[in-house]
Amino acid sequence: MPLVLTTRRGIPGSHTLAVYEKTGGYRAVGKLFSMEPSRVIEEVKSSGLRGRGGAGFSAGLKWSFVPQNTDKPKYLCVNADESEPGTFKDRLLLEEDPHQLVEGIIIACYAIRSHTAYIYVRGEFDLPTRRIESAISEAYGKGHLGKNIFGENYALDVFVHRGAGAYICGEETGLLNSLEGSKGQPRIKPPFPAIVGLFGCPTVVNNVETISALPFIIENGARAYRRWGTDKSPGTKLFSVSGHVDKPGVYELPMGYPLKDLVYKECGGIPGGKGLKAVIPGGSSMPILSAKDVETVKLDYESMVEHGSMLGSGGVIVMDEDVDLVRALQNLARFYAHESCGQCTPCREGTGWIDKILKRILHEGGTKGDFSLLAELSDNMTGKTICVLADSIAMPVLSYLKKFPEEFDRHLKGKTILPKVRML
Amino acid sequence: MSLVKLKIDGKDVSVPAGTTILEAAKTIGVEIPHYCYHPGLSIAGNCRMCLVEVEKMPKPMIGCATVVSEGMVVATQSEKVKQIQKSVMEFLLINHPLDCPTCDQAGECRLQDYYMSYDKVPSRFAEEKVRKAKMVDLGANVMLDQERCVACTRCIRFCREIAKKDELVLADRGDRITITTFPGKKMSNPYAGNVVDVCPVGALTSKDFRYKKRVWFLKKTPSICPGCSRGCNIEIHHADSRIYRLVPRYNPEVNFWWMCDEGRYGYKPVNDSRILAPSVPANGGRRQVSYEEALDKLTEFIRGVSAEKTAVVAHAGETDETLDALRDFAKNVLKTGLLYYSRNDPHDLFFDDYLITADKNPNQAFVDKLGFEPLSRLGKVGGLVVLNNLSSADLVLVKGKKVPVLALWGANNSEASRLAQVILPIPSYAEQDGHFTNVQGKIQKITKAFEPRGESRLFADSAVYLKEILEEKKVRKRAAGS
Numbered sequence: 001m002p003l004v005l006t007t008r009r010g011i012p013g014s015h016t017l018a019v020y021e022k023t024g025g026y027r028a029v030g031k032l033f034s035m036e037p038s039r040v041i042e043e044v045k046s047s048g049l050r051g052r053g054g055a056g057f058s059a060g061l062k063w064s065f066v067p068q069n070t071d072k073p074k075y076l077c078v079n080a081d082e083s084e085p086g087t088f089k090d091r092l093l094l095e096e097d098p099h100q101l102v103e104g105i106i107i108a109c110y111a112i113r114s115h116t117a118y119i120y121v122r123g124e125f126d127l128p129t130r131r132i133e134s135a136i137s138e139a140y141g142k143g144h145l146g147k148n149i150f151g152e153n154y155a156l157d158v159f160v161h162r163g164a165g166a167y168i169c170g171e172e173t174g175l176l177n178s179l180e181g182s183k184g185q186p187r188i189k190p191p192f193p194a195i196v197g198l199f200g201c202p203t204v205v206n207n208v209e210t211i212s213a214l215p216f217i218i219e220n221g222a223r224a225y226r227r228w229g230t231d232k233s234p235g236t237k238l239f240s241v242s243g244h245v246d247k248p249g250v251y252e253l254p255m256g257y258p259l260k261d262l263v264y265k266e267c268g269g270i271p272g273g274k275g276l277k278a279v280i281p282g283g284s285s286m287p288i289l290s291a292k293d294v295e296t297v298k299l300d301y302e303s304m305v306e307h308g309s310m311l312g313s314g315g316v317i318v319m320d321e322d323v324d325l326v327r328a329l330q331n332l333a334r335f336y337a338h339e340s341c342g343q344c345t346p347c348r349e350g351t352g353w354i355d356k357i358l359k360r361i362l363h364e365g366g367t368k369g370d371f372s373l374l375a376e377l378s379d380n381m382t383g384k385t386i387c388v389l390a391d392s393i394a395m396p397v398l399s400y401l402k403k404f405p406e407e408f409d410r411h412l413k414g415k416t417i418l419p420k421v422r423m424l
Numbered sequence: 425m426s427l428v429k430l431k432i433d434g435k436d437v438s439v440p441a442g443t444t445i446l447e448a449a450k451t452i453g454v455e456i457p458h459y460c461y462h463p464g465l466s467i468a469g470n471c472r473m474c475l476v477e478v479e480k481m482p483k484p485m486i487g488c489a490t491v492v493s494e495g496m497v498v499a500t501q502s503e504k505v506k507q508i509q510k511s512v513m514e515f516l517l518i519n520h521p522l523d524c525p526t527c528d529q530a531g532e533c534r535l536q537d538y539y540m541s542y543d544k545v546p547s548r549f550a551e552e553k554v555r556k557a558k559m560v561d562l563g564a565n566v567m568l569d570q571e572r573c574v575a576c577t578r579c580i581r582f583c584r585e586i587a588k589k590d591e592l593v594l595a596d597r598g599d600r601i602t603i604t605t606f607p608g609k610k611m612s613n614p615y616a617g618n619v620v621d622v623c624p625v626g627a628l629t630s631k632d633f634r635y636k637k638r639v640w641f642l643k644k645t646p647s648i649c650p651g652c653s654r655g656c657n658i659e660i661h662h663a664d665s666r667i668y669r670l671v672p673r674y675n676p677e678v679n680f681w682w683m684c685d686e687g688r689y690g691y692k693p694v695n696d697s698r699i700l701a702p703s704v705p706a707n708g709g710r711r712q713v714s715y716e717e718a719l720d721k722l723t724e725f726i727r728g729v730s731a732e733k734t735a736v737v738a739h740a741g742e743t744d745e746t747l748d749a750l751r752d753f754a755k756n757v758l759k760t761g762l763l764y765y766s767r768n769d770p771h772d773l774f775f776d777d778y779l780i781t782a783d784k785n786p787n788q789a790f791v792d793k794l795g796f797e798p799l800s801r802l803g804k805v806g807g808l809v810v811l812n813n814l815s816s817a818d819l820v821l822v823k824g825k826k827v828p829v830l831a832l833w834g835a836n837n838s839e840a841s842r843l844a845q846v847i848l849p850i851p852s853y854a855e856q857d858g859h860f861t862n863v864q865g866k867i868q869k870i871t872k873a874f875e876p877r878g879e880s881r882l883f884a885d886s887a888v889y890l891k892e893i894l895e896e897k898k899v900r901k902r903a904a905g906s
Contacts, residue, residue, distance in 0.1 A: 345574070
C-alpha cells in the first residue's frame, strides 16, 4: 500500500531529482522555512512518529532533547547501517527514493538547527550508496544543499560515510564511534547522543525510514499522518517480509495492520500450502511469535508487546511447519556471537557460549540441563550490558524455549530425528 | 561543592555531587568488585562486575559509571546483585585457560580473588574454549597471554591517557577479542611497565619478573625510587635479601599510581655487583679486612695528608641522614671546610614533563640544602674521602688531578671504588631507613626492607668510630707530649 514512504516506488527514474520534483518532491521544504524550528518539532511530536530503527522512541521528543543554548555544532546522523537480519526496508528507500531522504534530512536539521548531517551507510550497500550519493550531488547542484539552501539563509552539508560491515555500528553510539574513526563499540549511556554525541557535540541519530516520513508530515500535517495507524502507533511502517511466503518483499502498511493479513493476503501465504510454525515480527533479535500469536497480533508497538514480542525494525521472518527452530536459533546465535563487539563480559562470552551449546545440541543431542542452562545464560545476559546486543540473542533464546519447548525436546539426546547437517 | 545524600546497603552516605556509586561506596568501606575500573583511568564500564541495584531503575546499573543522585537507594549485596556477580564471574572464566599453576599473577589475581569471594561454584561450561596466543612479546618487557585477558582495556587506556602513546588496541570482536600492538610495532613508551600493574589478571606479565618468584613469598616494604629526583613512591617486593621487583605506590602529590620503567627496573644494583666486605691495599693487591681494621687504616691515611686537608665528597644519591652524618663528620671530626658532592650522571635526553626528571639523583635537593659544593670546584686538597660514587666528569677530574682517594663508602663496585685505597661497604637504599628530599622539596621516607648485605654498615657508624679514634689518638698524643 503506497501511502507515505513508497509512493514513488516503481516509477522509472524515481531516484532522480527530476522525477522526485515532478511527483511533488521538495514541496515540504517550501513550507518548512515559514515555520519556526520549535514549531517543526511540535508538528513531528504531534504526528506521533516513532523511531523506525527498532526502539520506537518518539522522534519529536528525541529532537527536543538537543540543547539550543550551546556554542557547539549540532549534528544529524542518519542511520542507514541496516544490518538486522530480516530487515531490508532502508535499502529500498535509499535505492528508490533517495531525495525523499534528503528532503527529510533538511527538515530534521532545520528542526534541531543543525548544519551538518552524516549518512552512515551499511558497507555492503553498493547501489544504495551510489543512489544517495548521486541524489546529494544533484541536490547540491540545484542549491537544495550547501550554502543558502532554497535561497534561504540556511546552510546545510550532507556527507555519506560507508561502514565496514559491522552489525554493531547500527547501534547509535557504536555508529558515532565508527563515524569518528574509532572501533565500532557502543558508548555508556548516559550521556545520550542528544547531549554528547558525535565529536562530543549534541547529535540526533535517526533511522532512514524515520527521516523519510518527515516530508509527508510537514507537507500534510500531523493530522494527515495520523489518518493511519493507532493512537499510540500512528502512521505507516515498512515491513520487510522474508522466509516462507509466496511474495517476500517490502510492504508499506498502516500501523495496526493484522500480521496474519500481511502473511496471507499481502504476501500470498505460505508456499505449497504448508502450515505456519512461527514468525519473527521485528528483525531477528525480537522474541518469536507462535502461529497462535499470529492469529491475533497486530503490527503496532502495543499489540506486539501484549503478545510478548516487539515491533522492532519490522523485519518479518516467516517460518513454515518444516523449520527446525533449534537450527534456526543456532543460525541466529552464530550471527550474534560473530557480531558481538566484545566489550562487555556477558555479551562477549555469553553469545559464543550459547552458539556452542546450540551447535552441540544439533550435533549430539542435548539434555534438559542444556535447555535450562540456555535459559539461565540468557537471563544473565539480559539488561547487563552497555548496549542491547546481548539481549538481542537472549530474547530469541528465551522466547523459543518458552513458546516452542517441543522443538527442543526433539533434540534430546538419543531422540535426534533430523539428519546431521554441516554446521556453519 | 554541594553534597548528595544517598543510601548504600541501608547506610546513609553523603558525597560530593558527581561522585560515582562505586566511589561513594568506598567512602563507607563497601567494596564493589570491579576489573575495568581504575581510579587513575577513564571509565570503560565493560567488565560489568560492578553492577548494583538502584531503586526505581529497571536495570542493574554499573557502579563505576553511574553518578549518585539525591535520595538514591543502592543495594550492593542483594540476592540479585550476588547472582549477577556470580554470572559475570562465570562468563569471565569460561574461556579462561585456568593455568594458575604456571601463571605469575597467581596470588594477586582478581579472577582468583573474586572467584573465591563471589562465585565459588564449579563451571557449567562443557564446550571447547577459544584458543589464543599464549606468549606474545609486546615489547618493553611486557608479555601478553591473550587467553587470560578479560578485555578490561585498562592497559589500552593507560597507554592512551597516561603514557600518551596509543600503543595498544583491541583487535577482533566477540570472544575472539585480543589486546595487541599495531602490526609490526612494539610497545616502547617509558611507562610501559605500569600496564603489568594495572592488568587485573595474568594477561600482562613482566618479562623481568616472570617465573622468578611466587608472589606470596615476597615481602613488601614501602620506599622511594632512587632513580631520579622525582622520588616516586614505591613498594619494594623482596625475599632472601634480594629485590624481585619494584611497584609504584599511590601518592597523589608525587606519582599517583605510576612509575617509569627506568626506575622500575633500576633495582638491579641492589642485588648485583655489590661491595660486601671492607678491603685495604696490600702488597700491590687488595686484602679483605674487618671494618675496624679498615677504618684504622683510613685513620693512618687521613693523618698522612692531615685531616684539615681531607676533602669529603658527598653524593646526591644518599639519604638525608647519611648526608647529615657526613657533614658533621667533616666539620666536627676532620674540621675541614672542604665539602663537595658528586652525583649520578644526569641524562639530558631521558626526561619528560610527567614523572621522569633529567637529574638521576633522589636527593639533590638535600645536598644543595647542606651547602656541599660540586666536585668540579675542587681545589688543592690532600686527599678525598668519597661517599657512594663519582660521576663520569668527576672521575676524570680526580684522575687528572691525581688526588688520592683515601676511602670510598659504597654499595657497588665502580670505577671510583677501584681508585679508592680503603673500600667500605655501605647498605643500599633498600637496607636502611632514611629520607630523600625530592625535586618538589618533599621529604619522603624510605624503609629498611632487609638487613644490610654482607658487612655493610651505615656511614654514620664509621663516623662514630673514626671520631673516637681520631680524637682519642689526639688526646694520647697531647698526653705523650706534655
